[in-house]
Amino acid sequence: MTSHPFRLLDGPLLDPAARREDTVRRMADDLVALNVTGDKPDVIRALLGKGYASFDVARLWEDARQVAVQAAVAREMSAP
Secondary structure (H helix, E strand, C coil), rough: CCCCCCCCCCCCCCCCCHHHHHHHHHHHHHHHHCCCCCHHHHHHHHHHHHHHHHHHHHHHHHHHHHHHHHHHHHHHHCCC
């Protein structure tokens, strides 16, 4: 039996809610930068193209799109 110098951690390294919030924010920032807030296939293609995990995209694309649209509306409303 091999002895390992490091013990395995029991549980996630980051709080799931914090990870979700951070991932949605990063996805939304990328969607705004790419100017992609359209339909589902465009959003999913853009996020996968930016290198996000397929599982994260499938789970969070709607939230990221909503945050990106809100950011775009806020930017337009604050423009002189």
